[in-house]
Amino acid sequence: MRKDRSSAASISPHSARSKSGPAGRAKRSHGEDLSKQHARQRPQQGQRARISGLALVATPIGNARDITLRALDVLNDVDAIACEDTRVTAKLLAIHGISKPLLAYHEHNAERARPMLIERLKSGETVALVSDAGTPMISDPGYKLVRACLENSIPVTPIPGASAVLTALVASGLPTDRFLFAGFLPAKQAARRRALNELRGVAASLVFMESAKRLAASLADMAETFGSRPCAVAREMTKLFEEVRRGTLDELAAHYKESGAPKGEVTVVVAPAAAGEVADAADIDRMLLGELERSTIRDAVAHVAEATGAPRRQVYARALALTRDPA
Secondary structure (H helix, E strand, O other): OHHHHHHHHHHOOHHHHOOOHHHHHHHHHHHHHHHHHHHHHOOOOOOOOOOOOEEEEOEOOOOOOOOOHHHHHHHHHOOEEEEOOHHHHHHHHHHOOOOOOEEEOOOOOHHHHHHHHHHHHHOOOOEEEEOOOEOOOOOOOOHHHHHHHHHOOOOEEEEOOOOHHHHHHHHHOOOOOOEEEEEEOOOOHHHHHHHHHHHOOOOOEEEEEEOHHHHHHHHHHHHHHHOOOEEEEEEOOOOOOOEEEEEEHHHHHHHHHHHOOOOOOEEEEEOOOOOOOOOOHHHHHHHHHHHHOOOOHHHHHHHHHHHHOOOHHHHHHHHHHHHHOOO
16 A cells, blocks of 8 residues: 555655545545556556567577567467468467467568568557577568568567577687677588688678588688688587587588588587788688689689788789699
């Protein structure tokens, strides 16, 4: 009772002075009504508040218990859930006793499904966007839906939680103060090496998602491009056979070439470029030889000069020398 009177007095100061009589009772009643209305409109910390618009809900990356209480509240409250694979999301919802309409939203149907989702949101429905695992829009479609919501003044609310990127990074033993998430590397070797060359001088830990069957080849290309940097390969994180294997890029490339493709989802973390790291002549020659196998001299020079920061004229001179005398 003391708490209720204090709350009422804070909204209606007159009620504190009117302790008896009909007027005093009326003013206290009015103050209490305002207090209750205020409590309904402004939920206190820890209370549930129904969201509006689109909710971006993080889901577990492996262990079904790695979902937040707030995420479960939101999934229970929304009108529908947009997801990559309805079968995957249905299993997660069944574990937690949630039943909601599921709407497929993935890279193959996004252009067609997005306008329908926007219309539902504009009509006042609430929709949660989830990925098959982890935080939505980290290596999956979704940012165009968020952009469309913002263009239509539809609220967007992030509901944070599990992330394969951060899980691998913090377990890697590599610097976490600066990092760059580079997503999936190209499947073809030539394009993959070009992408790696662009990242060669980045002074931050590099985080990649990779297919298990391409892991050994990608690590070998990283070793050729980055040199013998420390690296960590995380797989099956939060699951029964969770593993983080650490070593240098060349050591890990050799290990997976010999042992074969591992099972499960794979995240690779590579140490940052050393302070002041500059490509020496041998590095430039190695990179040029790789580029010249698949590009013209002009393109090879452009790629290597951009990746190393070396003067284009110097790189061009080395390219001419290598083509004239490959030995």
